[in-house]
Amino acid sequence: GQNIDQPTEMTATEGAIVQINCTYQTSGFNGLFWYQQHAGEAPTFLSYNVLDGLEEKGRFSSFLSRSKGYSYLLLKELQMKDSASYLCAVRDRNNNAGNMLTFGGGTRLMVKP
Amino acid sequence: KAGVTQTPRYLIKTRGQQVTLSCSPISGHRSVSWYQQTPGQGLQFLFEYFSETQRNKGNFPGRFSGRQFSNSRSEMNVSTLELGDSALYLCASSRGQNEKLFFGSGTQLSVL
Numbered sequence: 001g002q003n004i005d006q007p008t009e010m011t012a013t014e015g016a017i018v019q020i021n022c023t024y025q026t027s028g029f030n031g032l033f034w035y036q037q038h039a040g041e042a043p044t045f046l047s048y049n050v051l052d053g054l055e056e057k058g059r060f061s062s063f064l065s066r067s068k069g070y071s072y073l074l075l076k077e078l079q080m081k082d083s084a085s086y087l088c089a090v091r092d093r094n095n096n097a098g099n100m101l102t103f104g105g106g107t108r109l110m111v112k113p
Numbered sequence: 114k115a116g117v118t119q120t121p122r123y124l125i126k127t128r129g130q131q132v133t134l135s136c137s138p139i140s141g142h143r144s145v146s147w148y149q150q151t152p153g154q155g156l157q158f159l160f161e162y163f164s165e166t167q168r169n170k171g172n173f174p175g176r177f178s179g180r181q182f183s184n185s186r187s188e189m190n191v192s193t194l195e196l197g198d199s200a201l202y203l204c205a206s207s208r209g210q211n212e213k214l215f216f217g218s219g220t221q222l223s224v225l
Contacts, residue, residue: 030211042203042216043156087156091211098168099146099207099214103156 004104006088011110012078020073020086020107028093033101034062034073035087043087046073075109083111115140117206117217125223131192134220138185138206144168145187146214147179150201159202162187163209191222199224 003025012018024032031050035043047055049064049071061074075082085108089101118137126132138145147159158171162181179189185206191198201221205214 033214035216042218045213045215048213089156098161098163098210099144099205099212100158100161100169100171101146101148101156101214102158105155 004088004090004102006086006104006107008105009108009110011112012075014078014080014111014113016078017074017076018078018109020075020088020109022071022073022088022104024069024071024088024090024104026069026090026092026102029066029069029090030093031091032062032064032071033087033089033091034060034071035089037085037087037106039084046086078111080111080113083109085109117204117215119202119204119217119220121220122218123221123223125225126194127225128194128196130194131190132194132222133188133190134202134204134222136187136189136204136206136217138187138204139215142206142208142215143185144207144209144212145181145185146205146207147187147189148203148205148216149173150203150219151199156203159189194224196224198222 006022034046037043047062059076085106087106088104144163146161150156160170181187201219203219204217207214
């Protein structure tokens with residue numbers, strides 16, 4: 001089985017930087033995803049990490065350490081529109097896992113002026 | 114390139130009825146996965162289809178079923194609806210295994 005933990009809520013100020021952490025335990029790791037979800041909308045793909053290290057994409061970066069079972073999503077130059085839930089999800093390596101993702105509970109980020 | 118398309122967007126049913134939801138994946142994507150999202154349980158995996166075959170199934174009762182057609186479009190069916198089935202049902206498509214998953218806008222199902 002898998003267990004994924006991330007903070008429930010975070011608050012940050014417009015223009016600042018925020019780091020959202022995700023820790024996981026899995027019997028076989030095969031990739032970690034970050035999604036952004038605004039209230040009432042579908043999750044939007046942000047990043048995918050399968051190897052250790054930092055992946056940068058504009059204002060968003062995602063980091064993975066497989067040995068520590070740890071990832072973080074870094075958001076720079078925060079904007080009000082970044083207020084959303086951020087979902088961490090892990091894919092298992094087991095033969096039949098296919099594209100089955102296990103999601104954390106999500107981190108609700110509130111950006112204040 | 115069109116994204117993942119789900120229909121209908123909203124649905125209201127009563128207990129005991131059955132419902133069918135539809136998902137059209139991104140062109141060229143052969144894997145379709147279904148997820149249920151509720152405030153209490155978050156996002157939970159229902160099942161995945163690849164080349165018309167169910168590849169994996171989550172921990173849901175047999176009332177939840179699905180299928181995939183030769184054009185990769187997928188449907189999921191829930192029979193004998195219960196109040197607890199009220200949720201956002203999300204479909205995600207991918208080129209294949211070990212690829213990125215992209216979600217549709219979902220179908221918001223309310224069971225009264």
